[in-house]
Amino acid sequence: MLDPAGRRSPFPAWAGVACAVLLAACSGGAASGPPALHWYVFNEQSGSFAAAAKRCSAESGGAYRVDMVPLPTAADQQRSQLVRRLAAHDPAIDLVGMDVIWVPEFAAAGWILPWKGDDARRALRDRLPSAAATARFRGRVWAAPLTANTQLLWYRSDRVTRPPATWDQMIRMAEALGDSGTIQVQGARYEGLTVFFTSLLASAGGRILAPGDTSVALPTGPTERALGVMERLARSPAADPALSTSREDQGRLAFEAGRSSFMVNYTYVWPSARADAPEVARHMAWAPWPSVIPGRPSRVTVGGIDLGVGAFTRHPRLAFQAALCLASVKSQRTAVTRGGLPPTDSLLYDDPDVRAVFPFADLLRATLRTAVQRARTPLYTDVSLAVMDVLHPLVDIDSVADVPRLRRAVRRALRSEGLR
Amino acid sequence: MSDRGTALERLFWRATVLVVLVYAGLPLAWIVSLSLKPAADLGDGHLVPRHVTLAHYGAVFANPHFPAALRNSLGIATLATLLAVALGVLAAYAVVRLRFPGRRLFLGGALAVAMFPPVAVIGPLFDLWRRVGLYDTWAGLVLPYLSLTLPLAIWILAAAFRDLPWDLERAARVDGATRLQALRKIILPLAAPGVAAAAVLVFIFAWNDFMFALSLTSTDHARTVPAVLAFFTGASRFQQPTSAIAAASVVVTIPVVVLVLLFQRPIVAGLTAGAVKG
Amino acid sequence: MRIPREHRLGWLLCAPAVLAMAAVTAYPVLAAVRLSLYRYDLRFPDARRFVGLHNYLTVLTSAVWWKAVAATLVITLTSVSVELVLGMALALVMHRALVGRRTVRTAVLVPYAVVTVVAALAWRFAFNPTTGFVQGLGILDRPWLSVSWSAFTIIILTEIWKTTPFMALLLLAGLALVPGDALRAARVDGASRAQRFFRVTLPLMKPAILVALLFRTVDALRIFDTVFVQTRGALGTQPVSLVGYDTLLVSLNLGLGSAVSVLIFVLVTGAAVAIVRGMGGALPEASFR
Numbered sequence: 001m002l003d004p005a006g007r008r009s010p011f012p013a014w015a016g017v018a019c020a021v022l023l024a025a026c027s028g029g030a031a032s033g034p035p036a037l038h039w040y041v042f043n044e045q046s047g048s049f050a051a052a053a054k055r056c057s058a059e060s061g062g063a064y065r066v067d068m069v070p071l072p073t074a075a076d077q078q079r080s081q082l083v084r085r086l087a088a089h090d091p092a093i094d095l096v097g098m099d100v101i102w103v104p105e106f107a108a109a110g111w112i113l114p115w116k117g118d119d120a121r122r123a124l125r126d127r128l129p130s131a132a133a134t135a136r137f138r139g140r141v142w143a144a145p146l147t148a149n150t151q152l153l154w155y156r157s158d159r160v161t162r163p164p165a166t167w168d169q170m171i172r173m174a175e176a177l178g179d180s181g182t183i184q185v186q187g188a189r190y191e192g193l194t195v196f197f198t199s200l201l202a203s204a205g206g207r208i209l210a211p212g213d214t215s216v217a218l219p220t221g222p223t224e225r226a227l228g229v230m231e232r233l234a235r236s237p238a239a240d241p242a243l244s245t246s247r248e249d250q251g252r253l254a255f256e257a258g259r260s261s262f263m264v265n266y267t268y269v270w271p272s273a274r275a276d277a278p279e280v281a282r283h284m285a286w287a288p289w290p291s292v293i294p295g296r297p298s299r300v301t302v303g304g305i306d307l308g309v310g311a312f313t314r315h316p317r318l319a320f321q322a323a324l325c326l327a328s329v330k331s332q333r334t335a336v337t338r339g340g341l342p343p344t345d346s347l348l349y350d351d352p353d354v355r356a357v358f359p360f361a362d363l364l365r366a367t368l369r370t371a372v373q374r375a376r377t378p379l380y381t382d383v384s385l386a387v388m389d390v391l392h393p394l395v396d397i398d399s400v401a402d403v404p405r406l407r408r409a410v411r412r413a414l415r416s417e418g419l420r
Numbered sequence: 421m422s423d424r425g426t427a428l429e430r431l432f433w434r435a436t437v438l439v440v441l442v443y444a445g446l447p448l449a450w451i452v453s454l455s456l457k458p459a460a461d462l463g464d465g466h467l468v469p470r471h472v473t474l475a476h477y478g479a480v481f482a483n484p485h486f487p488a489a490l491r492n493s494l495g496i497a498t499l500a501t502l503l504a505v506a507l508g509v510l511a512a513y514a515v516v517r518l519r520f521p522g523r524r525l526f527l528g529g530a531l532a533v534a535m536f537p538p539v540a541v542i543g544p545l546f547d548l549w550r551r552v553g554l555y556d557t558w559a560g561l562v563l564p565y566l567s568l569t570l571p572l573a574i575w576i577l578a579a580a581f582r583d584l585p586w587d588l589e590r591a592a593r594v595d596g597a598t599r600l601q602a603l604r605k606i607i608l609p610l611a612a613p614g615v616a617a618a619a620v621l622v623f624i625f626a627w628n629d630f631m632f633a634l635s636l637t638s639t640d641h642a643r644t645v646p647a648v649l650a651f652f653t654g655a656s657r658f659q660q661p662t663s664a665i666a667a668a669s670v671v672v673t674i675p676v677v678v679l680v681l682l683f684q685r686p687i688v689a690g691l692t693a694g695a696v697k698g
Numbered sequence: 699m700r701i702p703r704e705h706r707l708g709w710l711l712c713a714p715a716v717l718a719m720a721a722v723t724a725y726p727v728l729a730a731v732r733l734s735l736y737r738y739d740l741r742f743p744d745a746r747r748f749v750g751l752h753n754y755l756t757v758l759t760s761a762v763w764w765k766a767v768a769a770t771l772v773i774t775l776t777s778v779s780v781e782l783v784l785g786m787a788l789a790l791v792m793h794r795a796l797v798g799r800r801t802v803r804t805a806v807l808v809p810y811a812v813v814t815v816v817a818a819l820a821w822r823f824a825f826n827p828t829t830g831f832v833q834g835l836g837i838l839d840r841p842w843l844s845v846s847w848s849a850f851t852i853i854i855l856t857e858i859w860k861t862t863p864f865m866a867l868l869l870l871a872g873l874a875l876v877p878g879d880a881l882r883a884a885r886v887d888g889a890s891r892a893q894r895f896f897r898v899t900l901p902l903m904k905p906a907i908l909v910a911l912l913f914r915t916v917d918a919l920r921i922f923d924t925v926f927v928q929t930r931g932a933l934g935t936q937p938v939s940l941v942g943y944d945t946l947l948v949s950l951n952l953g954l955g956s957a958v959s960v961l962i963f964v965l966v967t968g969a970a971v972a973i974v975r976g977m978g979g980a981l982p983e984a985s986f987r
Contacts, residue, residue, distance in 0.1 A: 088555050
């Protein structure tokens with residue numbers, strides 16, 4: 001059962017009777033003991049989040065107990081479940097593990113509580129600046145950054161001697177390799193596509209929204225350059241035939257099968273390749289995400305999980321306390337050593353245990369230091385949909401004509417007029 | 421043309437029947453096959469698995485969401501069926517046996533409801549349910565299923581009632597039975613095939629629904645199998661476990677196929693009744 | 699004035715059904731009409747205000763909406779017309795088969811009863827390059843669900859597979875009504891098999907055909923499950939229901955989403971009225987007498 005009594009109080013009597021008759025799911029009833037805080041977060045497989053929940057409960061000395069409630073595995077379902085229940089003022093949501101892009105939305109809608117004073121300072125202490133920025137919105141702190149994430153370039157060191165520095169170079173190298181030269185990127189119509197575009201655009205010196213995140217930027221030059229890379233890649237033989245349905249994991253599988261020589265992807269591909277395809281892993285190397293403009297370092301999108309406190313919780317004090325503990329360096333250490341989730345604490349990247357998990361720790365930290373935020377607007381979902389709607393499928397991109405289309409679509413989204 | 425037909429004709433019909441069987445069965449046979457293949461054979465392209473494993477079925481039931489969803493589906497569909505048949509019997513009886521003003525309007529309205537696009541109401545229903553506490557509850561799904569299947573139930577039951585020898589009821593009433601007693605003791609037993617058809621079709625509707633389940637539930641409290649199935653993922657958030665999805669699909673398909681096999685005759689009669697009797 | 703007992707009893711017996719049906723249709727539709735006149739976005743709970751027809755203007759000037767209307771119409775028109783032909787063939791088989799009639803009738807009920815999500819998954823797997831068998835036929839050199847026209851093909855195939863049996867059963871009902879005498883008379887007059895079918899059977903089946911068309915068209919216009927499972931609306935396959943669902947329940951933009959809902963309601967009602975007109979208002983008679 002996911003939650004205790006309470007949130008369904010106006011339950012009609014006849015339904016109650018019906019449920020009783022059919023023996024099923026209407027029970028509930030609060031357990032005794034310390035107040036339970038429900039922590040909604042994605043289903044972390046290694047158990048490191050569950051371990052953190054257990055440790056924090058123990059360290060609280062009986063003040064609270066954290067019960068981890070895994071969200072659905074599908075990414076869009078995680079947000080759906082949370083926002084619908086928060087819109088229904090569900091008091092059972094005490095702690096929320098938010099994808100960093102939800103923070104402005106949840107904050108603006110009043111679904112999470114702002115952090116104040118010492119709590120806010122502690123939540124952001126020693127955090128990588130890009131990770132700390134994900135927790136801020138309109139001058140306030142709304143979350144404690146727990147894990148970060150960003151992409152690197154993965155390539156086959158047995159097929160190319162030096163990693164490509166730019167996208168143009170990479171496409172040329174891949175084309176020269178022939179059948180095994182495929183480049184894996186995220187081209188399906190989903191959030192990964194917006195992330196890909198955001199990174200390309202930032203690397204070209206542009207951004208989707210103007211500073212302040214209330215109006216469209218999409219400057220012509222950089223936008224055309226970013227779209228140009230997508231256009232060129234999609235029409236190149238170096239693109240995967242399944243590009244228009246390709247997500248992170250399809251890319252990983254293709255790379256592990258040896259059919260690809262290049263891939264932009266998250267760090268989880270490294271332990272995965274070592275476990276599933278040791279032959280490939282031996283020749284798997286990493287490099288900075290390729291540049292768009294020669295000589296200008298790329299800027300890659302930052303992701304990760306921020307911990308917020310649900311606005312309708314019955315135990316706000318305890319929830320802030322628990323969130324600080326769950327996002328503490330100790331928890332992050334477990335998350336990275338057991339689950340391979342990159343920390344937001346910048347000092348952890350010097351820890352020998354972390355460097356054992358991430359032999360590329362320095363590159364990862366450097367990438368995160370300069371990482372770029374996705375649009376910081378409560379309407380992020382709509383903005384992202386507008387972007388993917390114009391850009392999908394990549395093979396149909398027209399790098400000149402699509403710039404005004406993109407601006408129009410994003411402008412509509414910002415007016416809350418984005419149909420999806 | 422003789423009753424049995426010539427040998428050639430019989431051969432032709434045999435072949436035709438075979439074609440229909442392949443049409444109806446092939447996609448399901450494929451999904452059954454996928455659910456039985458070990459992971460390594462998944463891409464072998466054989467319809468008949470070379471090796472058979474039940475491991476995926478084990479995995480499906482080990483996933484905590486699936487048994488919960490199965491329980492929700494069974495409970496919600498059963499409740500909706502009982503209620504829809506009960507309300508449907510009353511209304512169908514009135515429509516067939518009584519003359520009253522508004523009868524045609526009632527039938528026309530029911531017909532309109534039968535053609536109703538669910539997406540036109542999910543927004544207000546979600547908004548209302550979240551405020552009155554029906555969001556993510558059994559009742560929150562039973563109610564829409566009941567409403568949207570009532571036209572079908574009324575339609576089939578009315579068609580079944582129309583064929584009954586009403587003299588029996590009249591005789592019973594003369595003997596002192598009330599309308600309700602006559603309905604229960606005389607009419608319902610006689611109309612049993614129609615009632616069965618209505619019940620099975622309502623059950624299938626509720627069992628199949630995806631949009632309401634997706635929109636009005638979010639957790640193991642009330643989420644039904646189709647909504648869980650559409651988001652079935654593997655261990656990691658990136659994996660799409662084909663075999664497990666296939667196994668889960670087979671499990672939810674079994675009840676409806678059994679119902680269809682058991683009640684083929686009344687279902688066909690029920691579905692065609694409206695048009696035939698017109 | 700005294701109300702006759704029979705009237706009161708009739709109303710009483712119908713009342714629960716009327717209430718149940720109205721609670722989930724009439725009331726929410728009216729609520730949707732009202733909401734559609736407001737800016738009402740649950741992400742901005744304080745920004746709620748009356749905006750008149752602005753939401754409709756937004757929807758009707760949106761390329762997304764018109765693309766979705768086009769996709770919905772493509773799916774509806776293709777699937778319903780194929781189903782009509784295929785359903786007629788199937789109905790004839792069920793009607794005339796000399797052997798295995800019961801087997802056929804049971805078999806066709808299977809696709810009808812299968813959960814739509816399962817049907818959509820089954821076809822998705824069948825067309826998947828790794829887990830399927832269709833790629834082996836060598837018709838297309840890339841994954842089917844990664845190209846627009848082939849994605850439409852799979853969606854439409856799934857719809858046809860799933861709903862042809864329903865069409866066939868409705869047509870079977872009409873076929874049973876064609877009097878044997880008329881057919882025998884035509885045969886005596888020297889009409890061929892084909893002539894008898896087109897000149898005698900089809901005209902007599904017109905009401906049944908129109909009923910079947912009505913139900914299937916209205917049903918196809920609401921398509922949601924199949925597309926959700928197979929493409930999630932990618933590659934231009936997004937139907938209007940998915941636009942409505944996403945705006946209402948993913949964006950939680952209830953005002954704008956309600957405008958979409960109302961427009962879908964109008965679209966479906968318009969289609970239904972047009973078909974009923976086409977059959978000369980015979981429908982309520984045909985289905986309920």
